[in-house]
Amino acid sequence: MKIHIRKIGLFVSVFLTAIILHGSKAFAAAPSMIDTTVRIVWEDEEDQDHARPEEVTITLYANGNEIGRSMTLSAENDWEGTFESLPVYIEDERQSYSVVEEKIDGYTGAIAGSDTDGYTITNIHAPLPKGRSGEEEIVRLDDMPQSQAEGMIVETVVTTKVSKSMPARTSTTIKKTMSAKTADTSETVYWGGTLLGAITALFIWMRIEQKRK
Numbered sequence: 001m002k003i004h005i006r007k008i009g010l011f012v013s014v015f016l017t018a019i020i021l022h023g024s025k026a027f028a029a030a031p032s033m034i035d036t037t038v039r040i041v042w043e044d045e046e047d048q049d050h051a052r053p054e055e056v057t058i059t060l061y062a063n064g065n066e067i068g069r070s071m072t073l074s075a076e077n078d079w080e081g082t083f084e085s086l087p088v089y090i091e092d093e094r095q096s097y098s099v100v101e102e103k104i105d106g107y108t109g110a111i112a113g114s115d116t117d118g119y120t121i122t123n124i125h126a127p128l129p130k131g132r133s134g135e136e137e138i139v140r141l142d143d144m145p146q147s148q149a150e151g152m153i154v155e156t157v158v159t160t161k162v163s164k165s166m167p168a169r170t171s172t173t174i175k176k177t178m179s180a181k182t183a184d185t186s187e188t189v190y191w192g193g194t195l196l197g198a199i200t201a202l203f204i205w206m207r208i209e210q211k212r213k
Helices: 002-029 186-212
Strands: 033-043 055-062 065-074 080-087 097-101 108-114 118-124 153-159 171-177
Touching: 033 055, 033 065, 033 097, 055 080, 065 080, 080 097, 097 108, 097 118
Parallel strands: 033 118
Antiparallel strands: 033 080, 055 065, 055 097, 108 118, 153 171
């Protein structure tokens, strides 16, 4: 009986020692600090509209909370930077790091990656078709002949000018229906008056001719 107890105690001791050694090696292998790299990729046809900002601010978060660290990316640093020496654990809690890019007018951003592999931010901007200046392009209802405007739906497309001060590009479509009720009546009044005058003159001429006979 004593021999069995000694064997069980020896087995338990060996098992616990193995667990402790394995845990120590795993803990020693885990990094205490990490570096997180952030890179920005632009998909805007080589900044065709000149809407790309000169610099972009990236803010670092840990477990969803801002921790007071940020960096500025620009063409000077090839739109890439690194948050260095980030503690993996704080008070036995794994820190999960994420990044947030400031809002860029005219661009749609998508973030992919992780705090260990790094993050890639892709900013997408749909440029204006070549040959268009970006000034307002308006199809005006008033510019159309009345005969063509009646009963037609005319689209007015307004595209704001793209510039550094106003990089955003928006498009608005406005539809109007031109009918006989909403048509400008000034032309109708003009021709109606002209016709009435002609009829009056003809009536007077006929009366003069009757008197001569």
